[in-house]
Amino acid sequence: xxxxxxxxxxxxxxxxxxxxxxxxxxxxxxxxxxxxxxxxxxxxxxxxxxxxxxxxxxxxxxxxxxxxxxxxxxxxxxxxxxxxxxxxxxxxxxxxxxxxxxxxxxxxxxxxxxxxxxxxxxxxxxxxxxxxxxxxxxxxxxxxxxxxxxxxxxxxxxxxxxxxxxxxxxxxxxxxxxxxxxxxxxxxxxxxxxxxxxxxxxxxxxxxxxxxxxxxxxxxxxxxxxxxxxxxxxxxxxxxxxxxxxxxxxxxxxxxxxxxxxxxxxxxxxxxxxxxxxxxxxxxxxxxxxxxxxxxxxxxxxxxxxxxxxxxxxxxxxxxxxxxxxxxxxxxxxxxxxxxxxxxxxxxxxxxxxxxxxxxxxxxxxxxxxxxxxxxxxxxxxxxxxxxxxxxxxxxxxxxxxxxxxxxxxxxxxxxxxxxxxxxxxxxxxxxxxxxxxxxxxxx
Numbered sequence: 001x002x003x004x005x006x007x008x009x010x011x012x013x014x015x016x017x018x019x020x021x022x023x024x025x026x027x028x029x030x031x032x033x034x035x036x037x038x039x040x041x042x043x044x045x046x047x048x049x050x051x052x053x054x055x056x057x058x059x060x061x062x063x064x065x066x067x068x069x070x071x072x073x074x075x076x077x078x079x080x081x082x083x084x085x086x087x088x089x090x091x092x093x094x095x096x097x098x099x100x101x102x103x104x105x106x107x108x109x110x111x112x113x114x115x116x117x118x119x120x121x122x123x124x125x126x127x128x129x130x131x132x133x134x135x136x137x138x139x140x141x142x143x144x145x146x147x148x149x150x151x152x153x154x155x156x157x158x159x160x161x162x163x164x165x166x167x168x169x170x171x172x173x174x175x176x177x178x179x180x181x182x183x184x185x186x187x188x189x190x191x192x193x194x195x196x197x198x199x200x201x202x203x204x205x206x207x208x209x210x211x212x213x214x215x216x217x218x219x220x221x222x223x224x225x226x227x228x229x230x231x232x233x234x235x236x237x238x239x240x241x242x243x244x245x246x247x248x249x250x251x252x253x254x255x256x257x258x259x260x261x262x263x264x265x266x267x268x269x270x271x272x273x274x275x276x277x278x279x280x281x282x283x284x285x286x287x288x289x290x291x292x293x294x295x296x297x298x299x300x301x302x303x304x305x306x307x308x309x310x311x312x313x314x315x316x317x318x319x320x321x322x323x324x325x326x327x328x329x330x331x332x333x334x335x336x337x338x339x340x341x342x343x344x345x346x347x348x349x350x351x352x353x354x355x356x357x358x359x360x361x362x363x364x365x366x367x368x369x370x371x372x373x374x375x376x377x378x379x380x381x382x383x384x385x386x387x388x389x390x391x392x393x394x395x396x397x398x399x400x401x402x403x404x405x406x407x408x409x410x411x412x413x414x415x416x417x418x419x420x421x422x423x424x425x426x427x428x429x430x431x432x433x434x435x436x437x438x439x440x441x442x443x444x
């Protein structure tokens with residue numbers, strides 16, 4: 001836990017460029033125009049010093065901590081910061097008690113928590129009573145979905161502001177500002193063309209911190225002549241040859257991308273499905289996780305419209321088990337293409353859902369006696385198996401024996417569609433129904 005120190009200005013040579021050129025006013029801030037443009041709500045809140053408890057949610061390197069710094073400079077309140085890594089509950093309670101005392105003397109306390117999602121439930125709970133009483137105004141920054149990572153009670157008392165990834169143009173502006181900033185590269189004249197700045201901005205993938213770190217490395221490795229440094233395309237090649245993908249195997253982006261894959265296949269968009277599958281593979285996802293989801297999709301969204309889809313998915317899963325990465329990437333891609341292009345039907349999935357709903361409504365209905373096993377004398381005496389008809393003994397391989405509980409007699413759960421092979425199943429079911437109309441059961 002620190003007081004004021006998070007935003008202390010340090011011009012030491014080893015201070016990262018991103019810290020040296022960090023904006024201190026809204027006018028210097030780049031991006032988030034939907035929140036900070038003229039007349040926008042967050043800009044008005046900051047400029048009028050009407051800070052209430054809030055959460056800044058967005059990907060890394062877009063200005064969450066910088067906004068907290070701007071608030072620290074703008075507000076007349078006492079400003080303190082916490083680290084989720086080093087702060088204990090005892091530390092939190094001690095500072096909260098001080099904040100309570102300050103409130104009694106009329107002084108506001110704003111508490112900034114960077115990476116608030118790293119606080120556990122007990123640590124988050126320690127803030128709650130002080131937020132409720134107004135002893136502190138809480139500002140949290142997180143890269144994770146607050147709905148999942150922040151206690152509901154605490155979240156309900158905070159306003160959530162969603163920050164967006166910076167555009168390439170935004171990042172180019174950040175880079176140009178850094179080159180002109182007095183604390184950026186003091187004593188040096190940097191020659192970096194717009195093309196090179198664009199290359200760095202694209203490589204950063206929406207993260208200003210990555211862009212500034214890359215620029216700093218490019219300056220350190222550039223062609224130096226006295227106090228002048230020239231950055232060329234060749235100098236950048238070794239720095240930007242691999243773009244970092246934002247993919248958290250246990251976070252929201254994981255679920256966003258698997259959802260995108262599933263829905264792209266459902267929509268029969270082969271190219272989108274291949275793209276999202278590749279995003280997961282390149283992000284380091286466990287291939288067996290992807291394969292398991294493909295097996296599920298084969299039954300949930302294709303079903304009997306293409307009975308081979310399930311076999312393809314199972315074979316893919318086994319190939320992933322046998323080969324592992326990186327070899328099994330092509331098997332996953334092949335399977336995704338097949339499933340995306342296959343005819344679609346959710347009839348099997350809906351049959352399961354309708355049967356589930358019937359069970360929930362009717363409870364544990366007894367199995368009809370005629371289709372119960374009777375391995376003991378007592379069971380036979382209780383008429384278990386009495387009236388059972390063996391379908392294979394009949395010409396049509398059909399009998400008029402009732403197999404559904406009487407309360408659900410006549411219920412239909414599976415409704416085949418018209419895609420792929422399902423018309424065959426529809427025709428067969430129609431044939432079976434016609435036979436039963438000619439040979440009604442004794443209960444009808």
